[in-house]
Amino acid sequence: MKRLIFIAPLVILAAIIVAFAAGLQRDPAILPSQLLDQPLPAFALASVEPGQAGFGSATLRGRPVLLNVWASWCAACKVEHPELLAMNAAGVPIFGLVWKDQAEAAVAVLTTSGNPYRATADDADGRTGINLGVTGAPETFVVDAHGRVRYKQVGPITRDVWLNTLSPLLTKLRAEA
Amino acid sequence: MSAEIGHFALLLAFAIAIAQFVVPLVGASRGDPALMAFGRAAAGLHGGLIALSFVCLMAAFAMPDFSVALVAEHSHSTQPLIYRLGATWGNHEGSMLLWVLILAVFGALIAVTESGMRETLRARVLGIQGGIGALFLAFIIFTSNPFHRLFPAPIEGSELNPLLQDPGLILHPPLLYVGYVGFSVAFAFAAAALIEGRADAHWARAVRPWVLLAWTALTAGIAAGSHWAYYTLGWGGWWFWDPVENASLMPWLVGTALLHSVSVLERRGALISWTLLLAILAFTLSLIGTFLVRSGVLTSVHAFAVDPSRGIFILGMVVGQTGVAFALFAWRAPSMRSGALFGAVSRESGLVANNILLASAAATVFLGTFYPVLLDVTGGDKISVGPPYYALTFAPIMAALLLVLSAGPMLQWRRDNWAHLWGRLRRPALIGGAVALVTVVIAGPAKLLVVAGFALAAWVLAGAAAILVHRWRLGSNEGSLVRRLRATPPSIYGLVLAHIGVGVFAAGVTAASAFSSDRVATMRPGEQVVIGGVTARLDTVAPMQGPNFTAVRAEFTLINGIRARVVASERRVYPVSGTRTTVAGIAEGVFGNTYVAIGDPGDGAPNGALVVRLYDHPLVGWIWAGPLLMALGGLMSLTDRRNRIGAPARVARPGAPALVPVPA
Numbered sequence: 001m002k003r004l005i006f007i008a009p010l011v012i013l014a015a016i017i018v019a020f021a022a023g024l025q026r027d028p029a030i031l032p033s034q035l036l037d038q039p040l041p042a043f044a045l046a047s048v049e050p051g052q053a054g055f056g057s058a059t060l061r062g063r064p065v066l067l068n069v070w071a072s073w074c075a076a077c078k079v080e081h082p083e084l085l086a087m088n089a090a091g092v093p094i095f096g097l098v099w100k101d102q103a104e105a106a107v108a109v110l111t112t113s114g115n116p117y118r119a120t121a122d123d124a125d126g127r128t129g130i131n132l133g134v135t136g137a138p139e140t141f142v143v144d145a146h147g148r149v150r151y152k153q154v155g156p157i158t159r160d161v162w163l164n165t166l167s168p169l170l171t172k173l174r175a176e177a
Numbered sequence: 178m179s180a181e182i183g184h185f186a187l188l189l190a191f192a193i194a195i196a197q198f199v200v201p202l203v204g205a206s207r208g209d210p211a212l213m214a215f216g217r218a219a220a221g222l223h224g225g226l227i228a229l230s231f232v233c234l235m236a237a238f239a240m241p242d243f244s245v246a247l248v249a250e251h252s253h254s255t256q257p258l259i260y261r262l263g264a265t266w267g268n269h270e271g272s273m274l275l276w277v278l279i280l281a282v283f284g285a286l287i288a289v290t291e292s293g294m295r296e297t298l299r300a301r302v303l304g305i306q307g308g309i310g311a312l313f314l315a316f317i318i319f320t321s322n323p324f325h326r327l328f329p330a331p332i333e334g335s336e337l338n339p340l341l342q343d344p345g346l347i348l349h350p351p352l353l354y355v356g357y358v359g360f361s362v363a364f365a366f367a368a369a370a371l372i373e374g375r376a377d378a379h380w381a382r383a384v385r386p387w388v389l390l391a392w393t394a395l396t397a398g399i400a401a402g403s404h405w406a407y408y409t410l411g412w413g414g415w416w417f418w419d420p421v422e423n424a425s426l427m428p429w430l431v432g433t434a435l436l437h438s439v440s441v442l443e444r445r446g447a448l449i450s451w452t453l454l455l456a457i458l459a460f461t462l463s464l465i466g467t468f469l470v471r472s473g474v475l476t477s478v479h480a481f482a483v484d485p486s487r488g489i490f491i492l493g494m495v496v497g498q499t500g501v502a503f504a505l506f507a508w509r510a511p512s513m514r515s516g517a518l519f520g521a522v523s524r525e526s527g528l529v530a531n532n533i534l535l536a537s538a539a540a541t542v543f544l545g546t547f548y549p550v551l552l553d554v555t556g557g558d559k560i561s562v563g564p565p566y567y568a569l570t571f572a573p574i575m576a577a578l579l580l581v582l583s584a585g586p587m588l589q590w591r592r593d594n595w596a597h598l599w600g601r602l603r604r605p606a607l608i609g610g611a612v613a614l615v616t617v618v619i620a621g622p623a624k625l626l627v628v629a630g631f632a633l634a635a636w637v638l639a640g641a642a643a644i645l646v647h648r649w650r651l652g653s654n655e656g657s658l659v660r661r662l663r664a665t666p667p668s669i670y671g672l673v674l675a676h677i678g679v680g681v682f683a684a685g686v687t688a689a690s691a692f693s694s695d696r697v698a699t700m701r702p703g704e705q706v707v708i709g710g711v712t713a714r715l716d717t718v719a720p721m722q723g724p725n726f727t728a729v730r731a732e733f734t735l736i737n738g739i740r741a742r743v744v745a746s747e748r749r750v751y752p753v754s755g756t757r758t759t760v761a762g763i764a765e766g767v768f769g770n771t772y773v774a775i776g777d778p779g780d781g782a783p784n785g786a787l788v789v790r791l792y793d794h795p796l797v798g799w800i801w802a803g804p805l806l807m808a809l810g811g812l813m814s815l816t817d818r819r820n821r822i823g824a825p826a827r828v829a830r831p832g833a834p835a836l837v838p839v840p841a
Contacts, residue, residue, distance in 0.1 A: 006511050009454060010503040013461075017496055019551050021489075073563070075417045078410065082756060108697055111776045111788040112759060 040067075040147050041131040045121035048103040049110070055095055055119040060143050064150075064173035065093040066166070067141040068117070068157075069129065071101040072109045074137040080156035081109075084116035087162060092170065096120045099129045099137055142169055145177035180245050183233025184324040187274075190226035190281070191314040193219050197284075197307025201300035202372075213300035217288040220303045223310060224285030231265075231278045234323055238265045244330030247271060247323050253336040253753050255725035263346045264337045270323035272350060276467065277313045279351075279358040283387075284310065287362070294383045301369035302362070309361055312494050320487050336753040339726070345405030352398030353425060357463035359391020360428060363435065364460035364502065367453045371505040374513060376453060381443035384456070386815060388439055391459075392432045393811030399425050400804035407797075408761050415689075415800055418567050423546040424466035427539050431459045434535035437528045437585075445590060447517045447525055450510040451532070457506065461499040462539070464491075520592035527585035534578040541570045579633040579683060583640025586672060587647065605643050609636030620691075630687025637680035641673045671814030675807045682803025688769075688796035695792040709793025711764075711771045712736040716743075718787055726751045728760075731775045731787060735764050746775045746789075769795035 044056030060067060068084065070077040088094055096117035098106040103122050110117075123129055132141070135154070142151040151169055153161060197219035204212025234247075238261050243249040251264045251271075266275040284306040287299065317323070366384040370376035402425070407415045416422060435455040441448045519525035545562045587601040613632035620627050648669065649661045698706045700715040707713070716732045728749040735742045744762030751758070762773040776788035 003507075003511050006450070007507040009457075010500070010507050013499055013503055016547075017492060017500075020492055075419050085757075086755070104697070108695070108790050111697055112774050112790050114757070114777055 036152070037148055037150065040141075040143055040149055041128075043121075043128045043131065045097075045123060045128060048098045048101075048106045048120045048122045050107075053119060054121045056121070057147060059119070060095060061147040062145055063093065063177060064142065064144050064170050065095060065118075066170075067095050067097060067132075067143055069097045069099045069132070069134050069137055069139045069141075071099050071137045072105040073101065076156045077138045078113075080138055080158070081113055081116070083157050083159060083162060085114050087157075088116035088118075093118050097123050097128065097132075099123050099134060100126045140166075142166065142173070144173045179233040179236045180242065180324040180326060183230040183237075184322070186226045186230040186233070187314065187318060187324070190223055190230065190277075191311060191318060193223045193226065194307045194311035194314055197223055198304055198311055199307075200304075201307070202304035205297045205300040205304070205372075208297070210296065213296050216300045216303040216307070219307065220281075220284040220288035223307065224281040224288075227274075227278050227281040231274055234271060234274060235262055235265045237324075238262060241334060243332070243334045244326055244328070245323075246325040246327045249327055249331050249334040251337045252334045253725065254333060255753070256337060256342065257724050259347065260337060260342045263341070266350050267337050267341045267346055270317070270321045272354075272467075273313070273317050273321055274323050275351065276354055276358060277310060277317065279354050280306065280310055280313065280361055283358060283362050295379065298366075298369055298373065298380065298383065301372055302365045305365040305368045306361070309365070309498060312497060316487075316490055316494065320490055336725070336751060336756075339749070339751040339756045339758050342725075343405060343409055345401060345409065349398055349401040349405055352394050352401060354398075354467075356391050356393075356395025356398055356425075356432070357428065357460075357467055359387055359394060360432060360456075360459040360463050362387040363391065363456040364498070367456035368502050368505060370453060371502070371509045374509055376442065376449050376513065378443050378446060381439050381452075382819065385439050385443060385819075388432065388436050388456075389811055389815055392429070392436050393808045393815065395425070395429050395432060396804050396811065397808040399429060400801045400808070404801045408763055409758070415797070418545070418562075418564055420546050421466075423542050424462070427542050427546075428459050428462040428466055430535050430539040430542070431455055431462055434532045434539075435459050437531050437535075441525055441528050445517050445519065445525060446514075447519060448529070448532075449513055450506070453506060453510060455532075455536075457499060457502045461495065461502075462543075464495055464498070519590075522588070522593045522595060522598065524585065524588040524590045524593070527581060527588045530581045531578065531585055534574055534581065538571060538574045538578070541574060542567075545570070576629065576633060579637050579679070582637055582676060582679060583643070586644045586676070587640070601643065601647055602640070605636050605639035608639040609633065611635075624691065627687055627691045630683060630691070634680045634684035634687065637683060638677060641676035641680060644669070644673050644676070666817055666819075668814045668817035668819065671810040671812075671817065673810070674813055675810030678803045678806030678808075678810060680803075681799045681806060685796045685799025685801075685803060689794055689800060692795045693793060693797075695790065698789050698791065699786045700789045701786050706789075706791060708771065708791040709769070709795070710737065711793065713771070713773060713789075713791055715787065715789065721747070723749065725753065729775070729777075731762075731773075731789070733762055733773050735771050735773075737771075744771075744773060746773050748775055748777055765798055767798065769793065770797050 040057045040060060042057045044058070045054045047054040066087075084094055094117055096119070098120055101124065103124070106120070106122075110120075121128070126134075138156055140153040140157055141149050142153070144150050150173060151165075153166065157166065197216060200212050200219065201216025204210075204214075204216065234245075236242075237245045237248050238252055239258065241248050241252045241254060241261055243252075247268060247270050248264075251268045252261050256264070264271070266272045284303060287306070288303055363384055366380065366387070367376075370380050399422075402422070403415045406417070435452065438448050438452045438455055442452045545566050548562060583605050584598060584602060587598060589597075609632045612635035613628050616624075616628045616631045622628070645665070648665060649658065694709055696706065696708055700706065702715050702718055705712050705714045712735070714734045714736070716734055718729065718731045721728050721730045726749045728747040730745055730747045732743060732745045735744060742764045744764050745760075746762035747760040749758045749760060750756075757777075759774050764771045770792075772792040772794055774790045774792075776790070
């Protein structure tokens, strides 16, 4: 019995290593989205910015857009923020769903770091997030002109993600529409 | 040319590290003094070669030599020299080289110092250090060569991430690495003890300075990183529970436990296998800290080198090092002499409580950090774990730790009783209670967490002071107070300082999380707003030109009563990479900081006005002053003769266990 205790660390390490080895085989950015090729669930939310219009699922129709889920408390969102600003400057329509956050905190980020969003929506209690199947921030949905989810990017949008994944997809969707 | 010399030195060091791994271990098991002496020579040479290699890389960055791929990717000729040098470790390959540099220098230090350590132990420690060095060198040489050349060489390089162009970069990573790598020495000692089948007071005395050094550096490094985040990220956060931060916190927690359990082993010969386990764990968690985050298993803000092919190699290293150590542990530890007995109320059991709480805290953080990975692998959901989890799990454990923290040093070794303990702790408890009452009156009874936080902080501070008072009073028949002050060894002052640091930290965290306030204002020059009792006036807004950036700089006058201070906040644009950063203007003070950050000019605000974000952070400086005091305490203890690296063991006192080195 006593001996078993001394073997325990080795066994636990082995289990963790197996889990990590399995984890390495997966691309952490690929997430099966239940919504793939499905229409976006209906929602309509107020903006976090005082006096501004919010947006809803209907707003996103008509042209391919990006729906970016973020929050002021999310460190990885700060990483992708400059990239979003650059994309916005290049004319990509990005809508920001502020997920489980305080509106003032989110506005503060936008005022100090710049605002890449056409509009923001305040999902303080995370209800819309649940309907969208959001698992964490940041996540970005690519929504086509008919309001269907075509792709879900999990984790920050880097230059690489933009150039190799999102940008070609948007070009394709624009051609479809 | 220097890149080739550096690369060659690296290859040579790899060959020597392999020899350093094999030869002294064989020598120690055969009892061959010549083979053991070879280990010392090899460790010295290994250290020298890596140092040469590192200097070569730094030279390439200083020039800057853009024909070296790494330099071209992380340096730009307009970057100031200090950040060109800092860029040497502001990237994956260079930081790996820094890691092996520290490892090799520590190995060389063990080899050349006269520590009075028994030669077989030293040979085995050096052998294992050589093995660790060889693994890392293989990792660098085969997957992350920093000296890779580009042909044709680019004329200009791309820039180091502007967020990293900060004095924080010069301090934070090297300190962290000294901490992480210091634990590799503890690991080597643990493995050597398991091979020898013996971990005694001699062993504990030899390993203790290294644990202390590692812990001190890690404490300072984490604090430096947190402060860096506070002023560069532009919104005043100081801890984000990001996987990489957690990865530095876990070895710190386990290392703190190790620091305390080593002293039990040294003084009382108890907790032998537990101490060995902690030593192995502290280094394993350090490995995970530096490397797993780069493997792509976890996504994180710090993941500047995500590459799954490296991940496999890293997992291999963890298996190779920790797996072997745990296997040794399973094989040898059960047959090692089990420790001395101690009473249920004793210094030993106080330190056991400390260890259990710290280990639980580390396990909590581990679970929070890796649960998403495990859940994903087992086919569950993808989730993320955030601050609410840690508030519910980590904070209560820390509160319990603060509660036992003042009791531990007041307990007698072997056996004590509650009545005596209460006699010594009555005053700190009264002070804690008084602070709780005052807080209830000021903040109201509803703020239970604030009351608990301040009461615990006061209890810890008063407890630390009580250690000295108690000690001086005990020696009251040994002459004047000055004499007693001088007779108190530095390690006691170190302990007191470190515990004071914990109390200061606790007070800072409580105040900063409960009473911080902020506001956003649109301001024009001459206008004023009030934040936390401070009047902030925007004086000037002007463009400015930095060495490798342009900026808008806003100067504020902060008036607090009769005292006025000028601070400046900048919004910088680094044209090479197109990155924007905010430099916050911070008026730091003992009782709190006023933090001012400006937004982009013309962004959301009408003609000429500036969006300004102001924060009042009461006692926030204590969050870093606390760890700084802890680190100072660590340094103080390092000056104690019994903890000095390389100090020969003192001749045995009469009645103390003999410290005579065992003949090889």
